[in-house]
Amino acid sequence: MQHIKLAVDAVVFGYQNEALYLLCVKQKYGPFANSWVLPGGLVKDNESIQDAVKRELEEETSVELDYLEQLYTFGDDVERDPRGRVVTVAYLGLVDPGRLHIQADTDALEVKWFLLKDLPELGYDHQSIVDKGLERLRAKIHYEPIGFDLLGKEFFFSELEGLYRTITNRELDRRNFRKKILSFELLEDLGVFPSNGRGRPGKKYRFREDRYKELVAKGFHFEIKYV
Amino acid sequence: MQHIKLAVDAVVFGYQNEALYLLCVKQKYGPFANSWVLPGGLVKDNESIQDAVKRELEEETSVELDYLEQLYTFGDDVERDPRGRVVTVAYLGLVDPGRLHIQADTDALEVKWFLLKDLPELGYDHQSIVDKGLERLRAKIHYEPIGFDLLGKEFFFSELEGLYRTITNRELDRRNFRKKILSFELLEDLGVFPSNGRGRPGKKYRFREDRYKELVAKGFHFEIKYV
DNA sequence: ACAAAAGTGTTTTGAGTACACCCATGA
DNA sequence: TCATGGGTGTACTCAAAACACTTTTGT
Numbered sequence: 129m130q131h132i133k134l135a136v137d138a139v140v141f142g143y144q145n146e147a148l149y150l151l152c153v154k155q156k157y158g159p160f161a162n163s164w165v166l167p168g169g170l171v172k173d174n175e176s177i178q179d180a181v182k183r184e185l186e187e188e189t190s191v192e193l194d195y196l197e198q199l200y201t202f203g204d205d206v207e208r209d210p211r212g213r214v215v216t217v218a219y220l221g222l223v224d225p226g227r228l229h230i231q232a233d234t235d236a237l238e239v240k241w242f243l244l245k246d247l248p249e250l251g252y253d254h255q256s257i258v259d260k261g262l263e264r265l266r267a268k269i270h271y272e273p274i275g276f277d278l279l280g281k282e283f284f285f286s287e288l289e290g291l292y293r294t295i296t297n298r299e300l301d302r303r304n305f306r307k308k309i310l311s312f313e314l315l316e317d318l319g320v321f322p323s324n325g326r327g328r329p330g331k332k333y334r335f336r337e338d339r340y341k342e343l344v345a346k347g348f349h350f351e352i353k354y355v
Numbered sequence: 356m357q358h359i360k361l362a363v364d365a366v367v368f369g370y371q372n373e374a375l376y377l378l379c380v381k382q383k384y385g386p387f388a389n390s391w392v393l394p395g396g397l398v399k400d401n402e403s404i405q406d407a408v409k410r411e412l413e414e415e416t417s418v419e420l421d422y423l424e425q426l427y428t429f430g431d432d433v434e435r436d437p438r439g440r441v442v443t444v445a446y447l448g449l450v451d452p453g454r455l456h457i458q459a460d461t462d463a464l465e466v467k468w469f470l471l472k473d474l475p476e477l478g479y480d481h482q483s484i485v486d487k488g489l490e491r492l493r494a495k496i497h498y499e500p501i502g503f504d505l506l507g508k509e510f511f512f513s514e515l516e517g518l519y520r521t522i523t524n525r526e527l528d529r530r531n532f533r534k535k536i537l538s539f540e541l542l543e544d545l546g547v548f549p550s551n552g553r554g555r556p557g558k559k560y561r562f563r564e565d566r567y568k569e570l571v572a573k574g575f576h577f578e579i580k581y582v
Numbered sequence: 583a584c585a586a587a588a589g590t591g592t593t594t595t596g597a598g599t600a601c602a603c604c605c606a607t608g609a
Numbered sequence: 610t611c612a613t614g615g616g617t618g619t620a621c622t623c624a625a626a627a628c629a630c631t632t633t634t635g636t
Contacts, residue, residue, distance in 0.1 A: 131400050132361045134430075134442055173358050173440055176431035201428045201444050203361075204403035213400055215361055215444075217428050286588075303590070304626065320588095327587030328633035353625070513615070530617070531599065547606095547615095554614030555606040580598070 132203075133214045136181045137168030137254065139199065139261030140191065140221035142228045143278040146290045147243055149228060150258060151221075152250070153188050154238035159210045160251030164240070166258070167191075168216065181219045189239045195222035195277035200260050208253045220261045222277040269295050273314065273350050276335040282318055284330045285309075292352070308352060314340055359430075360441045363408045364395030364481065366426065366488030367418065367448035369455045370505040373517045374470055376455060377485060378448075379477070380415050381465035386437045387478030391467070393485070395443065408446045416466045422449035422504035427487050435480045447488045449504040496522050500541065500577050503562040509545055511557045512536075519579070535579060541567055 140151040152164040167188045171180040178196070185191055196219055202208065203215030228241055242248065250258065269275050275291050285306060293300055309315065315333040323329040340350070367378035379391040394415045398407040405423070412418055423446055429435065430442030455468055469475065477485065496502050502518050503510075512533060520527055536542065542560040550556040567577070 130360055130397055132398060133357055134359045134361055170357055171359060171430070171442075174433055176433060177428065177442065178431055198428060201404065201425060203398070203444065204405055206401055206403060215398075215404065217430065217442075284588090301626075301628085302588090303628085306589085307591095308625085323587075323634060325587080326585075326635050328589075328635095330588050511615090528599075528601085529615090530601085533616085534618095535598090550607060550614075552614080553608050553612070555616075557615050 131213060133209075133212065134171045134177075135168055135214050135216040136171055136177055136184060136219060137166040137216050137257055138181050138185055138196075138219045138221050139166060139258050140185070140193065140223060141244070141261070141265060141278065142223050142225065142241060143291055143294065144225045144228055146294050147245070148262075148294060149241040150244050150247060151189060151191060151223075152240055152242055152248075154240075155251055163251035164242070164248045165251040166218075166254045167239075171217075177217050178219070181221075185221070191223060191227055191239075193221040194224050194227075195274055196220070199257075199264055202253060202257060205253060216257075218257045218260065220264055222265075222274060224278065224280050226280060266295055270352050271350060273335065273340060279335075282332045282334050284321070284332055286330060288333075305352075312343075312348075312350065314343075314350075358440060360436075360439065361398045361404075362395055362441050362443040363398055363404055363411060363446065364393040364443050364484055365408050365412055365423075365446045365448050366393060366485055367412070367416075367420065367450060368471070368488070368492060368505065369450050369452065369468060370518055370521065371452045371455055373521050374472070375489075375521060376468040377471050377474060378416060378418060378450075379467055379469055379475075381467075382478055390478035391469070391475045392478040393445075393481045394466075398444075404444050405446070408448075412448070418450060418454055418466075420448040421451050421454075422501055423447070426484075426491055429480060429484060432480065443484075445484045445487065447491055449492075449501060451505065451507050453507060493522055497579050498577060500562065500567060509559045509561055511548070511559055513557060515560075532579075539570075539575075539577065541570075541577075 138151075142149040142151065151167060153167050155161055155163050155165045167185050168181070169184045169188075171177055175183065178198070181196065182193070185193065199218040199220045201215060201217045206213055208214065244262070247255075247258070265274070269292065275288065275295070278291060279287055288309065289300065289302060289305060292305065314336050316336055318332040318334055320329050321332050365378075369376040369378065378394060380394050382388055382390050382392045394412050395408070396411045396415075398404055402410065405425075408423065409420070412420065426445040426447040428442060428444045433440055435441065471489070474482075474485070492501070496519065502515065502522070505518060506514055515536065516527065516529060516532060519532065541563050543563055545559040545561055547556050548559050
């Protein structure tokens with residue numbers, strides 16, 4: 129008879145003002161009570177693992193995702209949970225800035241977005257799960273248009289630039305970057321919007337999800353080498 | 356109390372004569388008795404999931420791997436095993452041609468390498484696991500030097516060409532491919548060997564694993580766009 | 583008028599691609 | 610001598626990279 133528990137955990141990133149944020153919850157019980165950890169929990173017998181992630185996120189944080197993918201399964205360290213053998217399937221989630229400021233904690237658990245650069249010490253092996261998630265995000269932003277899930281539906285071009293600068297942690301040439309992105313013809317031009325600070329007002333854009341899918345079906349491959 | 360079992364399964368590919376092979380075992384008991392399935396089985400309480408894969412491969416097939424990586428965790432279909440909830444962590448394995456012909460079945464299970472193009476109907480959802488494995492192999496061969504794990508330690512250049520042709524299922528320009536691969540300076544030239552058939556004899560090469568790691572540490576990125 | 587951010591084009595460079603002939607061996 | 614497979618070099622093309630000034634707004 130096997131005594132292994134199966135859990136899910138979610139690495140959920142948000143982005144605002146040139147900075148990445150990570151969604152954490154404060155553990156109430158157990159060996160890491162009062163530590164910050166990733167949202168997650170045990171999978172139920174009759175739910176898919178993906179549904180388990182969504183349910184836990186809903187229960188613990190009330191956050192809905194704009195993007196979700198399976199990340200990696202952590203089960204090589206037999207003692208990663210001091211209470212017994214737990215294998216966890218980690219997911220990577222992304223949310224747009226509209227969800228970045230939590231409404232109210234659902235069930236008395238504390239929930240918080242931490243600046244990724246300023247994370248507290250996380251319980252269990254959750255820091256290594258976060259590392260894996262960040263690695264995936266960094267890799268994938270070059271060859272899939274997942275960055276758009278970290279922006280609002282409508283965004284200034286400079287926000288997209290800032291997002292790529294932040295995630296890749298490198299400078300980029302604004303002219304070349306814009307030329308490349310626009311060449312895909314995946315952005316709908318929404319026209320000029322009042323500047324939100326000083327400086328010349330800029331155009332807003334919307335990512336054309338439908339068009340992206342069409343193009344992919346025809347063999348198109350999103351790729352940003354820049355940055 | 357949770358009633359989910361945790362298993363591992365391995366998609367193990369081999370390559371020989373311009374063809375990919377998949378390692379299968381014949382199921383002895385259960386709902387898929389006498390079906391061919393992927394090698395695998397339940398994880399033990401005190402072993403890492405990666406060790407579980409290696410153990411099952413050893414027990415069921417006596418095959419040792421030249422490459423192993425975690426592939427994906429299949430647990431969304433609650434009824435993927437008719438006997439109850441089983442979530443399986445699938446791994447992708449590669450072996451060199453020296454291991455392609457099985458020595459003897461360890462414990463009366465039947466073991467067989469099938470031509471990938473000519474697979475029998477596999478039990479459970481194993482066909483979709485194979486599909487995922489093949490997808491990963493096809494993607495990864497472009498940006499990591501994992502193809503070498505499907506060749507012997509010493510190989511003719513034409514074998515490498517054939518491997519890429521086979522896996523990508525496309526023609527390639529021999530001159531450009533050779534130029535590109537050699538430009539990495541990752542192959543040790545072992546000199547000319549007697550031809551194994553008719554035609555001019557060719558040089559053999561060895562992949563410089565150590566050098567590859569050095570280069571990666573310096574920021575090198577293996578990439579074959581060709582093919 | 584000045585500071586701040588947005589918008590825009592051209593040139594250079596190098597990697598990807600296309601392409602065809604000679605060489606060494608076994609039969 | 611012929612069939613088979615191995616080895617090699619050059620020219621073209623296009624996308625990536627480098628690069629700086631003008632425009633619009635708020636203060």
